[in-house]
Amino acid sequence: MPGPGAYLVGDAERKEVEDVLSSGYLSRYGKVGDKRFKQKVVTLENRFASIMGTEYALVVNGGTGAIMASLVGLGVGPGVEVLVPGYTFVASITAVIAVGGIPILTEIDKSLTMDPDDIEKKISNRTRVIMPVHMLGNPGNLTKIMEIAKKHKLLVLEDCCQSLGASYQGKMTGSIGDIGAFSLNINKTITSGDGGVVITNNKEFYERAFGFHDQGHKPLRMGVEIGKRSLIGINLRMNELTAAFALGQLTRLDEILKTLRQKKKLFKDIIKNGSIKNMEFRKINDPGECATLLTVIFKDGKTAEKAASALNSKTVSKSGWHVYNNMEQLLNYVNSDGKKLYRKHMLPRTDDILSRTINLSIGVVDPGLGADFGVNILSAKEEVKNRANEFVKIVRSIVD
Ligand SMILES: Cc1ncc(COP(=O)(O)O)c(C=O)c1O
Numbered sequence: 001m002p003g004p005g006a007y008l009v010g011d012a013e014r015k016e017v018e019d020v021l022s023s024g025y026l027s028r029y030g031k032v033g034d035k036r037f038k039q040k041v042v043t044l045e046n047r048f049a050s051i052m053g054t055e056y057a058l059v060v061n062g063g064t065g066a067i068m069a070s071l072v073g074l075g076v077g078p079g080v081e082v083l084v085p086g087y088t089f090v091a092s093i094t095a096v097i098a099v100g101g102i103p104i105l106t107e108i109d110k111s112l113t114m115d116p117d118d119i120e121k122k123i124s125n126r127t128r129v130i131m132p133v134h135m136l137g138n139p140g141n142l143t144k145i146m147e148i149a150k151k152h153k154l155l156v157l158e159d160c161c162q163s164l165g166a167s168y169q170g171k172m173t174g175s176i177g178d179i180g181a182f183s184l185n186i187n188k189t190i191t192s193g194d195g196g197v198v199i200t201n202n203k204e205f206y207e208r209a210f211g212f213h214d215q216g217h218k219p220l221r222m223g224v225e226i227g228k229r230s231l232i233g234i235n236l237r238m239n240e241l242t243a244a245f246a247l248g249q250l251t252r253l254d255e256i257l258k259t260l261r262q263k264k265k266l267f268k269d270i271i272k273n274g275s276i277k278n279m280e281f282r283k284i285n286d287p288g289e290c291a292t293l294l295t296v297i298f299k300d301g302k303t304a305e306k307a308a309s310a311l312n313s314k315t316v317s318k319s320g321w322h323v324y325n326n327m328e329q330l331l332n333y334v335n336s337d338g339k340k341l342y343r344k345h346m347l348p349r350t351d352d353i354l355s356r357t358i359n360l361s362i363g364v365v366d367p368g369l370g371a372d373f374g375v376n377i378l379s380a381k382e383e384v385k386n387r388a389n390e391f392v393k394i395v396r397s398i399v400d
Pocket residue numbers: 062063064065067088089091092133159161162183184185187194195196
């Protein structure tokens with residue numbers, strides 16, 4: 001059930017991968033003077049930094065690894081609290097636990113991203129980081145989040161795993177906070193099967209993230225030899241073959257975003273003109289969103305349930321993957337003091353919104369997001385129109 005990039009694999013990816021196969025260099029580290037060594041990981045890092053407009057980019061093995069490296073980059077460790085919304089992929093939350101930190105869950109608002117009004121209620125003297133998640137390609141309310149972070153001297157980690165290519169007030173998501181983390185897994189805007197990227201303008205954060213991703217070494221393993229490594233790291237490295245594939249996909253990014261935005265506009269306009277009562281679209285915080293999904297919110301859960309079932313789909317509450325209530329591994333988690341920190345329905349506003357919400361696919365076709373109904377990036381104009389008209393007909397018969 002892939003994202004748009006996975007529908008579009010072809011010559012661009014093949015050529016890049018063949019380059020690596022004929023070079024004999026598979027690791028990100030090779031003999032720099034050797035012309036056969038194509039340095040795909042480093043090239044991907046440079047391209048990413050240039051597209052995002054940041055000083056540094058670090059390519060890693062996945063979005064979860066990118067979040068972990070970012071957290072360590074920002075100095076998160078044992079006992080440090082990180083604010084994370086209750087509607088996200090489980091990895092945003094568990095990555096914090098994996099580096100020893102404590103995730104504190106916040107509510108979402110009708111943009112389906114972190115509710116800025118809930119942030120200050122959740123800040124304690126142990127809080128160091130706010131992690132907005134740009135869910136379903138929609139940037140969080142970064143104006144307010146950055147304001148609050150500044151006021152309380154906190155750092156901001158943007159989880160951009162679902163927002164590769166999105167911008168907020170003219171800047172790419174991931175480049176606005178202190179550090180940004182991306183995923184290249186199969187459901188994302190572009191993919192390399194698995195993969196991740198960290199971006200930042202801060203040298204210290206970059207160096208720490210790099211060290212965490214590669215056994216404590218300084219960037220490119222240069223200048224830090226045995227005896228000088230200052231940080232405990234693990235191995236989150238990406239290899240040359242994966243980076244080559246990602247470079248091929250990156251050439252498609254602009255076209256993917258343009259196509260998704262056109263399809264979403266057509267789909268949304270038809271639904272808008274259908275004048276369905278008691279239903280609204282989720283709040284989009286910036287027109288630079290990715291347009292991977294279209295999200296509708298009904299006046300109550302009962303109506304949403306009926307509509308979802310008529311569409312052969314599910315409400316977001318019941319979609320499984322991204323709702324804290326459905327993360328049994330989190331609900332069963334016991335910390336080192338023997339305490340359970342998370343319980344079902346601890347976020348009533350989030351529960352209310354998600355019980356009334358249905359996702360429709362535009363480019364990410366993922367029943368795990370509750371997006372069983374919709375189109376994909378290859379759907380022709382007629383198919384998009386037909387699907388949108390079908391939605392109007394089905395849902396009107398329920399709400400009228
Ligand atoms: C919001 C969010 N954060 C983190 C991740 C983790 O990314 P990965 O699967 O590449 O580890 C995902 C992936 O689904 C995600 O959607």
